[in-house]
Structures are given as structure tokens and as C-alpha cells.
Amino acid sequence: MQSTQFFSVTNIQTVFCLVLLTPRLTLSQNNPSTSPDDAQVFDAILTNTKYDLRVPPKNTNGKDAVVVRTSVYVYFMGRFEAERLEYEMQLMIRHRWTDPRLSFRNSNMSLGQNWLYDSLEGESWFTDRIWTPNIFIENEQASKLTELLRSNIFVRIGRVGNVQMNYRVTTTVLCNMALQRFPHDRQGCALKLESWTLNANDMLLEWEPRNPVEINDFIVPEYSLMSSKTFERLSCYSEGFPSPRYSDEPKISLDGSNNGSMCSATSRNYSTIQVSFVLQRQVGHYFLDYYIPSILLVAMSWVAFWLDPSAVPGRTTLGETTNFIQKRVNFKT
Numbered sequence: 001m002q003s004t005q006f007f008s009v010t011n012i013q014t015v016f017c018l019v020l021l022t023p024r025l026t027l028s029q030n031n032p033s034t035s036p037d038d039a040q041v042f043d044a045i046l047t048n049t050k051y052d053l054r055v056p057p058k059n060t061n062g063k064d065a066v067v068v069r070t071s072v073y074v075y076f077m078g079r080f081e082a083e084r085l086e087y088e089m090q091l092m093i094r095h096r097w098t099d100p101r102l103s104f105r106n107s108n109m110s111l112g113q114n115w116l117y118d119s120l121e122g123e124s125w126f127t128d129r130i131w132t133p134n135i136f137i138e139n140e141q142a143s144k145l146t147e148l149l150r151s152n153i154f155v156r157i158g159r160v161g162n163v164q165m166n167y168r169v170t171t172t173v174l175c176n177m178a179l180q181r182f183p184h185d186r187q188g189c190a191l192k193l194e195s196w197t198l199n200a201n202d203m204l205l206e207w208e209p210r211n212p213v214e215i216n217d218f219i220v221p222e223y224s225l226m227s228s229k230t231f232e233r234l235s236c237y238s239e240g241f242p243s244p245r246y247s248d249e250p251k252i253s254l255d256g257s258n259n260g261s262m263c264s265a266t267s268r269n270y271s272t273i274q275v276s277f278v279l280q281r282q283v284g285h286y287f288l289d290y291y292i293p294s295i296l297l298v299a300m301s302w303v304a305f306w307l308d309p310s311a312v313p314g315r316t317t318l319g320e321t322t323n324f325i326q327k328r329v330n331f332k333t
Helices: 002-030 039-051 283-307 311-330
Strands: 066-080 087-097 119-122 133-138 142-147 153-158 162-174 187-197 203-207 213-215 223-238 267-281
Touching: 039 119, 066 267, 087 187, 087 311, 133 142, 133 283, 187 203, 187 213, 187 223, 213 223
Parallel strands: 066 203, 066 213
Antiparallel strands: 066 087, 087 162, 119 153, 133 187, 142 162, 153 162, 187 267, 223 267
């Protein structure tokens, strides 16, 4: 009798424990933390495909050049230096291309039961291990990646091998400013991105079909941004020319049009994209700081004609004051 009661109590305790533990076991099996993380999946893809970052990806047919679609977000544009013909920009540059070697849609890798990744996300440790386009700003003076603790780089890899790379950069760009009509001038400045190592047979740069250039709601000092226009072209480098990077560059007119010529068949052609900004100088600033003070200065100098010729102290004080104000106005310009 006692043994029967003992077994019944034991069975009740066992059932009770199973009821309590079953949800926990189910949660532990479905918990994403027990499945492979992005780094493990990324490592497995590179290992199984024997990935070589020195080899650029090919298009879907395995023959055509890889297409790198690009868009730019402008955070800031300013610090125009007319004497040095340059200005500064803070940008986020976004590239998008497809690398079939990084596809994990139909992968048979044993990475656990939870294989529901839509994308893998990482930072510079991704770009150090996969092929990325080597692109430079053709008309730059100096550029650097924006960083606080680490460089601002973001990489997302999709299931079919579609790669998106974003990075922030601060650059000082050359602009051939025409100052003949200063301060009523209008400037045409361009930002040019070009492939550094791969020619047009291996890589093509294209603007994104939608919103290739986005501009933050900032106030450009001294200028008003009138318009922006994007272009795609080839930079032509002659094989026999002494300079290895000789370019037959198109000229940017004030209306943003492209007046460049076609590349010859004997040149090495590198894919280039550019965006042209048309900037109108704000005249109101100069009216307040230069025009109005100059007008008042001339009007004040006329007072000397109404003073008595014998009022030497007054005429001297007025002349010195006018001379001092004129020097101040000239110093500001």
C-alpha cells in the first residue's frame, strides 16, 4: 500500500516537472541565440566557397562586368575657398552590387536548425574579407572616412549575394570657380567618382535609378543650391600617353550640361559617375556687409562739404573716421 502511494506520488511529481520543463525546452530550441550568428554564417560562406577577395565578381551570366549602383546622401556642403578653388562636403556613399559567391539562399551548410536569415550585417570586418569596389573621388584634394570609435562602414549581404555597402566620408573637392561676376556669380561644381583599378570591361559604375542624390535640409553658407544633375561617362586613358591617368574629362557648364567627347577605341576606359551642383551666391549677405556700409561711407564723406572751412577739428575727425571705416570694410573683403 505504501509502495503504491509512493509510486503514485512519484508519477505525479514527474508529470508536474515535465509540464514545467517542456515550455523551457521548446523556447531553448527556438531561441535565436542558440542558432549561428551573422559572423558564424559569414565565416561558413567564405570557407565553403573558398572565397578569394582579389577576384571581382562577374554578372549573372558569368561574363559581363559587375555593375556597382551608387547613391549619395549629402549631409553638408560649405567652406567655399575661392582663393584655393575648393569646398568641403560631408557625404554618405552607398554602393550596391551582386556577388553570387556570397549567396546562401540554397545553402546546405550545417549551421543549425534556424536558417531563416534574410541578410547578414556587419562593419569593416566584412569589407576586409570580401571583394569591394576600389573607387576614388577624381577631383578631391583630401578625403577621410568619418569615425568616432571605428570607421563608419556598414555592410549588408542578402540571401542571393546582393551586397550593400555604406560609408561616411568627409572630402575637400576642387571646383573651378568663375568669379568675374562676383558677388552675382553662379558656380557649377561637380563630384566625380571613378574606378581605380578595374576598367570598364570588369566594372561599371551606375547611379541608382531612384533618388541617386539626396541632400540634407542644410543652409549652404553664402550660396543657394539651385539644382543638381547626375551623369555617367567613361574616363579615357591613352595607352601611349606619358601620364598613366590622363583623362579626357568633359567640362561642366553652368547649366550642368555635359560637353565631353566620346572615348576612342584604343584607350583604356574607366567607368565614372558624377553629380553637378549649380550654386547661386546669396547677394543679401553682401548688401548688409558691403553695399550698405559703402553707401553710408560715401554719404558721410559729403558732410565735409557743409562744414565751415575754418572748422579744422571737425573736418579732421570726419576724415579720419571715414578713412578708418573704409579700411575696416576693405579688411572684411
